[in-house]
Structures are given as C-alpha cells and as structure tokens.
Amino acid sequence: MPIYEYRSSQPPGCPHCQTTFEVMQSMASSPLETCPECSGPVEKVFSTTALHGTGSTGDVLSNKNLAAKGFTKYQKAGDGHYERVAGSGGPQVIQK
C-alpha cells in the first residue's frame, strides 16, 4: 500500500501536523482532509517515496532495493535462460 504524506494546510496545526506525517492508504480510499490528532485541515504533500526510506523512483526499483524488500528478480539472459539479479530466494539460474 502506498504511503501518503500530509501536513497542516492552515497553520499552526498541532505538533502532529505542523510537519508532515505519513498515512498508509489504499489507492482507492479518499484522501485525508483533517488531522487525526487535532481535526485541523490538512493537505496532501506530493511524495515520491512510495516505499519508505528510499530515495528516487529509480532507487526503489533498483536491484539492491528489491533484494532489501525481499523480492527476487530474474533477468532474461538468453533463450529460455534467466539469471537471478536480485534477492536470495531461488536458484541463481533458471533454465527452461
């Protein structure tokens, strides 16, 4: 589920929303309009950090980050031949 960042749209807000706070929401749910702490108005902050603690989108999808998140990635290395490029699960090479 993506993480959205919000902050108070009408200062001063409360300590919770004076700075940005993160809410995990499904894509389908409607955006938060009020602070859960003080019920003051909040606005969504555009965030590219869908996966927390990572940098740009490129980093999120990097092999190193995929491995860190527990994903295993294979890359086609030939005809019916796949090499594991990220993660530790599964064989190093898959041969069809």
Ligand SMILES: [Zn+2]
């Ligand atoms: Zn607040």
